[in-house]
Every structure is written in C-alpha cells, then in structure tokens.
Amino acid sequence: MQEIAAGPLLSQIDTPADLKKLNKSQLQQVCNELRQFIIDCVSVHGGHFGASLGVVELTVALHYIMNTPDDQLVWDVGHQAYGHKILTGRRKVFHTNRKYGGISGFPKRDESDYDAFGVGHSSTSISAALGMAIASKYKGEHQRQHVAVIGDGAMTAGLPFEALNHAGVSNSNILVILNDNNMSIDPNVGALKEYLTDITTSHTWNKLRDDVWKLLGKLPYGDLQREMASKMEASLKGMVSKSSNLFEALGMRYFGPIDGHNILKLVETLKDLKEIPGPKLLHIKTVKGKGYELAEKDQTLWHAPGTFDKITGKINKKVAVVPEPPKYQDVFGHTIIELAEKNPLIMGITPAMPSGCSLKFMMDKMPDRAIDVGIAEQHAVTLSAGMATQGLKVFCNIYSSFMQRAYDMVIHDVAIQKLPVIFCLDRAGVVGDDGPTHHGAYDIAFMRCVPNMVVSAPMNEAELRNLMYTAQLPETDVPFVIRYPRGQGVMPEWRTPMEKIEIGKGRKIQDGHDIAILTIGHPGNFAVKAAATLAKEGIVPGIFDMRFAKPLDEALLHEVAQNYKRIVTVEDGTIVGGFGSAVLEFMAANNYAPEIKMLGIPDHIVEHGKPEELHRECGYDAEGIVATVREMLNSAILAEALAK
The missing domain is CATH 3.40.50.920 (Rossmann fold)
Incomplete structure (x- = not known):
C-alpha cells in the first residue's frame, strides 16, 4: 500500500509533544499540511473525508493546548478523528486506515493511548467524558482535563441531553465542544438545528459576548469575581437573546460561538477555558469539508466518497461491462415507492440515514410520507409504533447495528402491543471497512427471542421485494423484521412482480x-x-x-x-x-x-x-x-x- 508523504512540519510531528515545540505562528502551516495530508490519503485509499477536514484547526489546537493523553479527548463517532490519529503517532501507518489488518477508521482504545474511548456510534462522547471527569474528581486529579467533541448532528440524539443534564450538576471538570456545521451525513433536521442557527446569528449577542469574554480574561479568578462575572454574563445574555440559555439552563457555562477555522482564536480560547473549572460548553462554527471546494459544496456526497482524483475531483467508480445487480438498499428505496403508490397507509421512517438506506428516493417523491427523525433510533421506533396504532403501515429503516440502541422500544412499544411495524434492517451481517461498531451481527439473535416478532432475510432482490410486499398487507398484523446486507445483490434484472410469501415458509x-x-x-x-x-x-x-x-x-x-x-x-x-x-x-x-x-x-x-x-x-x-x-x-x- 502506498504511503503518503507529509509536509515539512507535519513530517516532524510524531506525537503532540512534537507539536508543542512549534511557535503559534507555525500552527496555520501545520493545519494546511494536515488538511492536505488527509486529502492525499483519502483520495488514494478511501475513507471518511469531509468531517475530518472540518476539524483540522480544532484538532491541532486541542493537542497544542491540552496535555494529551493525560488530558482525555473523546471524539464523537470518530468520522472527524483522522487528524487526531495522524498527530498521535499513526501518520506513517495511516495509509492502512480501514484496510484489513490496518488501523481502525475510528478511535479505538487498544490502538493508542490517545484514543480515550472507542467511538463508532454517534452521541456517546459527553457521557463517556463525564464518566472520566467524575472518576478523576473522585481520585483527586483536579487538574486533569476531559474534552468531548460532538457535532450538532450527534446532538439530536437523546443520550447527549441526558449527559448534559447530569454534567451541569456534577461540578466535574468537563469541556464539551459543540462542532456546529449543520450536517451529520445528510443535512440535519429538527428544532435543535433552528436553535443553533438562532444563537449563532444573534449579532448583538456575539459582539457583547466577545466584549464580556475580554473583560473576564482580565479579572483575577477569586470566587467572588467569578460569581460576579458569571452573573454579568448571564444578565447581558438574557437581555439580547431569548434562545441562548438552553445549555446554561442545564448548568453548563456557554462560550461562543467562535470561528472553528481560526487556529489562533481556538488556541487562545482553549487556553483560557483550561483555567475555568467545572462543566463548560464551547460552541464553534465549522464547515464540513473545509479546504476542498467540492466537499464544501456537496457535503453528503463527500462524507465518504471512496477514492478520487484530488485535482479534478472525479470520484473513481467501477465501470460495469455488463449490467450489475443493484444495492439492496436501492431495491428497498425504489420498492417502497412502488408499494406506497398503491397503499396510501405506507409511511417511511429513518434516523438520519436517508441516503444510506435510500429512503431519500421516497423523501423526494413523497415528502409528506417519508420522515428523517435525526440521530434518534429510539424515537424512530416509538414514533413508528404510534403511527401503527392509527392503522398506518410503517417501514422503519434502521441499520442493524443502530437498532441495538432501540431494543427496549422494540420490546415494550412494538412487540408487547403486537403493532405491525416493519423493521428493515440495512447493513445486516459484516459491513466491511467500518468494522465492529457497525457490523450487524446480533439482530437475528436479539429479535428472534421477542414474542410476536417475525424475523426474515431475503436471499436476493426478488425475495426482498416479496417480503416487503408481504409485510405491508392488511392481514400481516405483527411486527416484521426484514434484514439484508450492505452492498450488491445478485439480480441485474431485479424489478420482478411482487408476490405474497407465506410467513414462516422456506x-x-x-x-x-x-x-x-x-x-x-x-x-x-x-x-x-x-x-x-x-x-x-x-x-x-x-x-x-x-x-x-x-x-x-x-x-x-x-x-x-x-x-x-x-x-x-x-x-x-x-x-x-x-x-x-x-x-x-x-x-x-x-x-x-x-x-x-x-x-x-x-x-x-x-x-x-x-x-x-x-x-x-x-x-x-x-x-x-x-x-x-x-x-x-x-x-x-x-x-x-x-x-x-
């Protein structure tokens, strides 16, 4: 495998200790070289792309200011952690990223001391970092820093709010960095997106916030001064913005928003925040795909584009000499439309994966009948159950691995009530480069033990269509699982007439x-x-x-x-x-x-x-x-x- 050459500064950085030897004036060049190294590597070897480009400056600033790995840094999901891996001793093996026998595409505890927590699923970072912070407080390690970097997309899940609710009363030394780029894999949805947009665009507050920040920086931090400064900040905020109190209502001191691509501002801010004890949230604004124009313009396509020509931006795709079978996900996406055109009771639900599961086709054609609920698998299942009580036939499409998060809802809200929700479990079986956090290994085992549940799997595209047809029939009145793998099927001519399958018949x-x-x-x-x-x-x-x-x-x-x-x-x-x-x-x-x-x-x-x-x-x-x-x-x- 081809190893990629690094720039003159980056080539000398094997650990964060090497990074700390540089002057602040050199950090922008490090960012430029790191961003180019990621572009060079992913264009040749593939992998996730836009997310890591968007946090290059943040990554450099964190490792420059924090004393990692003693200070503990938790990345949410890990799509954004390529720069982190490169700066922490894995630059020379980064070309093996996501390859069989190579390094993982996500932070992984047994891969590096710098990977404080394994993160393949979204929205875990705040809970994990808070657990570390509480442990450090208990052990008397009061100077140790604990940082969770979480995207605004990941914040749509329930777990971060549970963690923030606890963090605010924990009096533990945790810093949550909210990386706000208005994207997960697809564009973000929901009220939180509108809220963040509101507080980000409040120009009056932003100017006052900056003035207060400068004033706070001049105050000696005795208890009285800190209390006075905090009250002054809160009063000013209350006067100019009605919507910037959510995090503080949860007990988190809120700072920002600041430009997440201004490396010197990030360094200055993190240095100051390191001296402020207790739970804090820093809101930064970034651009997913920053530094590669095409990735900035089409952030969904360039989330994980595969290999590509970095000069022209042409994505390398296999040219089929003969017609090839479609992906199972696309068979699902087109078949649900066929069914919905004949059955007005059909609805489609996905938790933030409309492109990945191909429900996007239905969202484009029938926008009132296909819903992306954000990264909220539990809500997706119970929402589907609620719809089913009203007679709707809901196809709830969730990756097999992600369904594990909603297991309680499957049992309590669907199976016990015998509601005919149709669970289409995409990415069943081994999924490939994403590895163990994404393998759909367990759904047969955990679904077949649930009463009232049908558990099925198609051998080919025609069988998938038949199972989908069977599941939405009026007489099918039980929860129905259809699991299928990532990737291509076996039938180039896959648009077969749909037929009913007798449930339980091989x-x-x-x-x-x-x-x-x-x-x-x-x-x-x-x-x-x-x-x-x-x-x-x-x-x-x-x-x-x-x-x-x-x-x-x-x-x-x-x-x-x-x-x-x-x-x-x-x-x-x-x-x-x-x-x-x-x-x-x-x-x-x-x-x-x-x-x-x-x-x-x-x-x-x-x-x-x-x-x-x-x-x-x-x-x-x-x-x-x-x-x-x-x-x-x-x-x-x-x-x-x-x-x-």
Whole structure:
C-alpha cells in the first residue's frame, strides 16, 4: 500500500509533544499540511473525508493546548478523528486506515493511548467524558482535563441531553465542544438545528459576548469575581437573546460561538477555558469539508466518497461491462415507492440515514410520507409504533447495528402491543471497512427471542421485494423484521412482480444426499456457489433457503431431519443464539440427532476489512462452506471405516 508523504512540519510531528515545540505562528502551516495530508490519503485509499477536514484547526489546537493523553479527548463517532490519529503517532501507518489488518477508521482504545474511548456510534462522547471527569474528581486529579467533541448532528440524539443534564450538576471538570456545521451525513433536521442557527446569528449577542469574554480574561479568578462575572454574563445574555440559555439552563457555562477555522482564536480560547473549572460548553462554527471546494459544496456526497482524483475531483467508480445487480438498499428505496403508490397507509421512517438506506428516493417523491427523525433510533421506533396504532403501515429503516440502541422500544412499544411495524434492517451481517461498531451481527439473535416478532432475510432482490410486499398487507398484523446486507445483490434484472410469501415458509433450492445446507438471507448465494464446486467432486448437498429465523418452517425442517444425517447452517449473523441455534433447538425438541455444523459470525469481535475478506475469515463464504462439507463427509467416511 502506498504511503503518503507529509509536509515539512507535519513530517516532524510524531506525537503532540512534537507539536508543542512549534511557535503559534507555525500552527496555520501545520493545519494546511494536515488538511492536505488527509486529502492525499483519502483520495488514494478511501475513507471518511469531509468531517475530518472540518476539524483540522480544532484538532491541532486541542493537542497544542491540552496535555494529551493525560488530558482525555473523546471524539464523537470518530468520522472527524483522522487528524487526531495522524498527530498521535499513526501518520506513517495511516495509509492502512480501514484496510484489513490496518488501523481502525475510528478511535479505538487498544490502538493508542490517545484514543480515550472507542467511538463508532454517534452521541456517546459527553457521557463517556463525564464518566472520566467524575472518576478523576473522585481520585483527586483536579487538574486533569476531559474534552468531548460532538457535532450538532450527534446532538439530536437523546443520550447527549441526558449527559448534559447530569454534567451541569456534577461540578466535574468537563469541556464539551459543540462542532456546529449543520450536517451529520445528510443535512440535519429538527428544532435543535433552528436553535443553533438562532444563537449563532444573534449579532448583538456575539459582539457583547466577545466584549464580556475580554473583560473576564482580565479579572483575577477569586470566587467572588467569578460569581460576579458569571452573573454579568448571564444578565447581558438574557437581555439580547431569548434562545441562548438552553445549555446554561442545564448548568453548563456557554462560550461562543467562535470561528472553528481560526487556529489562533481556538488556541487562545482553549487556553483560557483550561483555567475555568467545572462543566463548560464551547460552541464553534465549522464547515464540513473545509479546504476542498467540492466537499464544501456537496457535503453528503463527500462524507465518504471512496477514492478520487484530488485535482479534478472525479470520484473513481467501477465501470460495469455488463449490467450489475443493484444495492439492496436501492431495491428497498425504489420498492417502497412502488408499494406506497398503491397503499396510501405506507409511511417511511429513518434516523438520519436517508441516503444510506435510500429512503431519500421516497423523501423526494413523497415528502409528506417519508420522515428523517435525526440521530434518534429510539424515537424512530416509538414514533413508528404510534403511527401503527392509527392503522398506518410503517417501514422503519434502521441499520442493524443502530437498532441495538432501540431494543427496549422494540420490546415494550412494538412487540408487547403486537403493532405491525416493519423493521428493515440495512447493513445486516459484516459491513466491511467500518468494522465492529457497525457490523450487524446480533439482530437475528436479539429479535428472534421477542414474542410476536417475525424475523426474515431475503436471499436476493426478488425475495426482498416479496417480503416487503408481504409485510405491508392488511392481514400481516405483527411486527416484521426484514434484514439484508450492505452492498450488491445478485439480480441485474431485479424489478420482478411482487408476490405474497407465506410467513414462516422456506423453500428448497435443490435436492441432495448425505448432507443438507440450510441458509438464511444472502449467504444462500454462497451455498449455491459452494454446491457448484462440490458437484465437480460428485457431492450433491441439499440446499434450503429458510427465509425465516422466526417462525421456522417446521415442515421443511422435519423433511431435512428425516432425509439427511448431516446439516450445515449458514448465516451472516452471530452463531450464538442465531439461526443455527434455532435449528438446533428444533432438532432437540423433536428428538432428532443429526450432526450439525453452524457457520456464521463467531463469538468474538470481528475487526474491519472488505466484506469478502471477513466472510472468508469467519468461514462462511463459498470456500468455507465447501471446506466444512468436505470435513463432515470425510469424518463420516473415516468413522464408517473404523466401525468396520
């Protein structure tokens, strides 16, 4: 892999200690070189792009002023942490970012002492940093700084408000930096966006705020002076702005907004804030994609564009010689429109992923029937439940990994009330470069144990359309999970007529002898490919696409158990409590005793890499299935020989 050359100053920075040796007058050049290094690396090797460009100055200022890693810095999500990684000893290996066996695309505790907290999911930073601050206070480490950097998009979740509510009364030494760029992956939505815009554009307050800040900087910080200054600041704020009291109402001292691209202002501000004890919030304004014009103009496209020509901005896309299958997410996005055009009761809900899950198509065509609720998975589920009580058929599309955040709502607000919410779980199975925080490993296991729940997975695009059609029918009156992976399906001609599927009914792909392969979802295609290889050796396994992990097709399982002595189960989910476990439970309950091997995601954390690399590592790709079948049959032959 190609290592990227750094500029003259950046090439001398291996740790923040090296950064601190520079004069403040050199910091702008460091920012320029760091921004260019990120552009060079991502253009060649891919990765997240716009978010890290937007916080280059903040990253440099934080490591220049704070004594990291003793001072603890928590980045929210981690999309914005590339500069942080580069300045903390990982510049020379940064070209391995998100590659199989390389460094993670997110901060990761076992990767570096500078990564204070692992962050792959949004909105965790304030809670984590507050926990660290309370621990430091308890241990008497009163000079230690604890900083949470959180975007305004991440602030739309409930967890940050819970954390702020606690932080304000904790009297702990925490600094929350609100990186306000009006974007998450897609443009932000909701009242918080309007609120931040209001306090940001209050010119009267901004001027007074700056004057007060300069005055505070001249005051000696005795208790009396600090109390007087705080009251003066609050009084002035109350006179000129009605909407700048939210954070202070929660007990956080609010500072800002300031220009997040002014490196000297950031350094000066952070230096001052370091001397002010207690909970504080610094509001900075930044531009996502700063320094790369195309990324500034189209921030959604350039969130993670893949590789591109940094001069022309042309994004490298694979040119298909023949028609290629679509992405499963796009099949969902177009199919829900087809269904909604015929069924006026259909609504679409997504928590801040309209582009990622392709609900954007419906939002463009039917804006009153498709809703982005922001980064708020719990709200998305209960909102869907509320709509379902009024007879609507709601497709609630949430990434499998993110659904974990709303599990309580799935049980209490949907399943117990038997409301027919349709959960489309995108990114099921291993997702690739984003790694363990994003793998959709557990949804089969945690959904199939919930009463009243249907858990299904399509083997191809036609099956996805059929399951979506079935789920929205009036007679389908139970919660319905449809899980499907990231990436392409297998059918270039995918716009098939939609048909009802009997809930709990699987299908036989081919008859065989000696051994049966039971699959659920997309890995059924791996089994078909494996069968083609095995056929050349005279081995013909039976292949069964079970479709449903709950309810199981018991008639089909009885047929399998009565005709095959050996069974392989294949799934792109955890083997602990997953589809294979469901098959084992059925066999035990019905006094069958076939030899069973379960293939799927093993009981350990799977790191990042291309999906095909991870399928191979986990052993459930076509080659893994072939090897398992051979092993089971060879063991059987050996056992028979020994018995003779």
